[in-house]
Amino acid sequence: MADFTTKELMACIMGRDLEDGLGVPVGANLPVPRAAVLMSHLMRGPNQLVLLSWTRANLVDVPELRPFEFITDWRAAQWGESYWAHDDGFLNMKARANWIFFVGGIQIDQYGNSNLLGIGEDYKRLKFRGPGGVGTGNMAAFTNRYYLYSQTHTPRIFVPKVDYVTALGWGEGPGTRERWKIPGGGPRYCYTPLCVMDFEPETKRMRLKSTNPGVSVDEVVAATGFELVVPDDVPETPAPSDEELEVLRTRVDPTGVLRS
Amino acid sequence: MSTVTSSDRTVVVTDEPSALAGLQDGMTVAIGGFANSGHPMSLVREVIRRRPKDLTIVGAATSGLEVDMLIAAGCVKKVISPYVGGETIVGIGPAFRRCVENGEIDVWEIDEAMYYCALNAAAQRLPFLPWRALVGTSFPEVNPDLVLFDDPVAGEPLLAVPAVSPDIALLHAGAADPYGNIQHVGSGFGDRAIARASDHVIVSVEKVISNEELRRAPEKTSIPLVDAVVRAPFGAHPFSSVGWYLEDVPLLKEYVAAAEVWRAHDDRSAVDAFLDTYIHQPEDHMDYLQRIGARRIFGLNEF
Numbered sequence: 258m259a260d261f262t263t264k265e266l267m268a269c270i271m272g273r274d275l276e277d278g279l280g281v282p283v284g285a286n287l288p289v290p291r292a293a294v295l296m297s298h299l300m301r302g303p304n305q306l307v308l309l310s311w312t313r314a315n316l317v318d319v320p321e322l323r324p325f326e327f328i329t330d331w332r333a334a335q336w337g338e339s340y341w342a343h344d345d346g347f348l349n350m351k352a353r354a355n356w357i358f359f360v361g362g363i364q365i366d367q368y369g370n371s372n373l374l375g376i377g378e379d380y381k382r383l384k385f386r387g388p389g390g391v392g393t394g395n396m397a398a399f400t401n402r403y404y405l406y407s408q409t410h411t412p413r414i415f416v417p418k419v420d421y422v423t424a425l426g427w428g429e430g431p432g433t434r435e436r437w438k439i440p441g442g443g444p445r446y447c448y449t450p451l452c453v454m455d456f457e458p459e460t461k462r463m464r465l466k467s468t469n470p471g472v473s474v475d476e477v478v479a480a481t482g483f484e485l486v487v488p489d490d491v492p493e494t495p496a497p498s499d500e501e502l503e504v505l506r507t508r509v510d511p512t513g514v515l516r517s
Numbered sequence: 518m519s520t521v522t523s524s525d526r527t528v529v530v531t532d533e534p535s536a537l538a539g540l541q542d543g544m545t546v547a548i549g550g551f552a553n554s555g556h557p558m559s560l561v562r563e564v565i566r567r568r569p570k571d572l573t574i575v576g577a578a579t580s581g582l583e584v585d586m587l588i589a590a591g592c593v594k595k596v597i598s599p600y601v602g603g604e605t606i607v608g609i610g611p612a613f614r615r616c617v618e619n620g621e622i623d624v625w626e627i628d629e630a631m632y633y634c635a636l637n638a639a640a641q642r643l644p645f646l647p648w649r650a651l652v653g654t655s656f657p658e659v660n661p662d663l664v665l666f667d668d669p670v671a672g673e674p675l676l677a678v679p680a681v682s683p684d685i686a687l688l689h690a691g692a693a694d695p696y697g698n699i700q701h702v703g704s705g706f707g708d709r710a711i712a713r714a715s716d717h718v719i720v721s722v723e724k725v726i727s728n729e730e731l732r733r734a735p736e737k738t739s740i741p742l743v744d745a746v747v748r749a750p751f752g753a754h755p756f757s758s759v760g761w762y763l764e765d766v767p768l769l770k771e772y773v774a775a776a777e778v779w780r781a782h783d784d785r786s787a788v789d790a791f792l793d794t795y796i797h798q799p800e801d802h803m804d805y806l807q808r809i810g811a812r813r814i815f816g817l818n819e820f
Contacts, residue, residue, distance in 0.1 A: 286605045311704040326766075327604055328579075329554035331703050331759040340703060343551065343578055344633045344710035350649075372655075374626070375617075380659050386617045388609050390656070391579065391600045395630040398650030421655040423628070428653055437653040438673045 261497050263450045264289050264515035265505060266469060269497035271359075271404065271448055272296035280306040280356035283314075288324065288514045290359040290406060295322055295509045296501065306356075312337030321511050350399045354441070358396040359406040363387045364419040367463050367483040368433075369405055369426025369444040369456060371397075372419035380421075390423030397424035402445040410449035412482030427461035452477045453494055457486045467494040523728070529697040529745050533563035533802060536719045536745040540569055540685065543594075547575035547715055548583055549688035551706035552604055553764050554757040556583040557689035557721045559749040559802040564687075565590045566797060575636075575683050576601060578629040578707050581756065582772060585610030588622060589776050589788050590796070595623040597681055599632055606769050611776035612788070626660040631678045633710055638680035640713035645677040652676055686715035689753045690739065691760055693722040694731040699740040702760030712740045721749040723761050749802050751814055762817040768795075768809075 261269075271293035275281060279302070281294040298305050298316060307314045310333035316322060319336060334340070362371030363385070373390050375383035397403055405426070407414055426444045428434060434443055446466065447454040453466045464486035468477060474491050497505070505515070537560065540546070546564065550556035561583050564572075569592050576584040576598030584601045587593050589612035601613040616622040627635065634646040645664070652674045657663045664677040688711065691702040699720050701708065712718045720740070725748050731738065752758070755765035755772075775787035799805040806814060 311706070327553045327757070327764065329552050329706075329757060329759065331554075331757075334703065342704045342709060343629075343707040344636075347630050347633045374655065374659065381620050383618050386609060386614045388602055389600045389626075390628045390654075392629045394628045394654050394656070395650045421659065423654060423656075425651075425653045433653060438649075439653065440649070 262516055266497055267448055268292035269501045270494055277302045278304050282308040292509050292515060296504055299504055299508055309333045311340050313339045321508055353399040354401050356400050358400055358403045360393045360403055360424050361406055364416050365405055365414060366416055366419045368430055368461055370419050370422045371424045372421045373423045374421040376420055393424040398439050399441045401442045405444050405447035407449050410451045410480045415481045417483040430461045462486050465491050467492050469494045526696055528695040530695050530725055531745050533559055533747055536747050537563050540567055542570045544684040545573040547683035547686040547711045549708040549711050551577050552579045552581050555689050556753055556756045557687045559752040560687045560721050562796045578632050582610055585612045588612040588616055590792055593622055597625040599627055599629045607773045611780040615780035626656055634678035635681035636710045636714035639682035645679050647675040648678055649675055683715040686711045686718045688720045690720055690722050692724045692726045693746040694726055694728040697743040697746050698731055698738050699743060700737045701739040705739045709740055718743040719745040721747040721752040723750055751806055765817060
């Protein structure tokens with residue numbers, strides 16, 4: 258088996274779930290989701306709508322995609338088929354049903370609700386002010402499915418209940434999204450350096466789906482601050498293939514951001 | 518018979534102090550651009566030089582350290598923006614974080630979709646616009662101005678987002694003609710939405726071009742007939758200006774390091790020194806550019 262880093266593994270696993278035809282925003286400063294999206298596009302997604310730095314970009318023939326540090330980098334215009342003004346984007350929520358999105362959090366709870374606003378019960382005196390929800394709550398409401406993603410898996414992040422909900426996951430469990438008439442389909446998986454989690458269909462509670470190579474079930478349970486649903490049989494997350502690693506290292510991440 | 522010609526048309530090109538002569542304490546001021554790009558910094562620096570108090574700052578849908586600098590300079594009472602930070606340079610603006618955690622400034626909490634609802638409502642002269650997403654989240658709790666209601670047509674739960682109508686909008690673009698027709702390079706981010714919602718629109722540009730030159734490509738005119746145009750080459754510095762130059766990352770990091778000392782140690786000496794050196798001491802935009810230096814400025818070209 259080839260050597261690979263945890264970030265490379267995550268990018269490959271996350272990319273495998275993205276089929277052709279989706280709308281796939283390419284963020285600038287989340288290197289793992291960026292790589293996942295570009296891998297799915299280059300390997301089997303020629304008809305994906307690739308949203309990169311304010312353009313809809315044609316990247317399938319580009320030999321090497323060096324990362325941009327900032328989301329506004331207009332050098333992406335060299336691949337752009339069209340551009341979009343930010344406010345125009347919000348005139349078309351129909352199109353977003355078919356997009357996917359990765360949502361992070363300073364807290365994520367057992368129902369997949371995420372918090373980017375802050376930590377602390379008194380909103381007027383937060384112990385930590387987070388970056389804010391930005392666009393995550395909107396994407397969580399309109400996409401047919403979205404993904405949670407955290408580069409850290411600790412009990413401080415994976416909490417029983419978030420202090421503030423900035424992107425609504427499964428709310429308080431079954432029925433919450435229906436009650437609020439939310440059109441989108443909710444979070445599908447949650448990816449961390451330790452494991453992949455999904456949601457138990459009946460309870461909407463987060464459930465261990467697979468553990469990453471070298472990680473035990475007990476380690477995941479200890480790193481999770483709520484009672485994780487653990488099935489009797491937990492497989493290991495499948496390793497990247499040689500072909501995936503080649504595309505990743507030669508075309509998507511040639512500078513080795515995910516190897517460091 | 519008496520008629521008029523183009524030469525009778527009002528030229529709106531001016532400089533930063535004249536453009537901002539009407540700025541008063543307590544005004545609502547919107548600032549365009551996005552993240553680390555396209556902020557009208559020669560105008561922002563002039564705002565700070567005038568030492569206004571209690572401004573409500575409407576940042577971009579993703580605003581950057583320009584809002585943080587206004588907070589650090591003591592000009593801000595309230596921020597309306599879904600994000601204040603510097604991407605990989607700093608996740609959360611240090612002055613923003615400090616002042617929110619200490620309760621020294623208010624934040625009108627919204628996400629980026631609600632941000633455009635608020636501006637579009639103002640432009641359409643509506644008291645509010647509804648939005649479907651974000652019901653069920655904490656936004657209505659932390660921003661009581663957002664009203665959850667059942668829509669009168671289908672009876673579904675929606676959020677009413679009140680209009681936000683800036684007194685002044687400050688934007689930056691590539692070019693303008695003397696009459697105030699603006700041409701952005703690229704998308705212009707959310708600048709059009711800000712312009713539509715605002716009472717008075719001031720745009721700094723890299724270059725003033727003739728009306729004849731502008732009319733070669735009228736489809737590129739992104740905002741027609743603004744109130745004032747300020748000729749400010751490298752006017753977005755230290756941020757990038759799309760199609761013109763890249764970010765001056767070391768200078769942005771210098772600001773962050775200084776503001777971070779204030780946030781973490783309650784010591785303003787470094788951030789005050791930064792504001793003095795780069796904002797209060799330079800007499801005008803040209804003096805600022807001279808301080809930055811020609812080599813550094815011209816080293817920021819895109820390719």
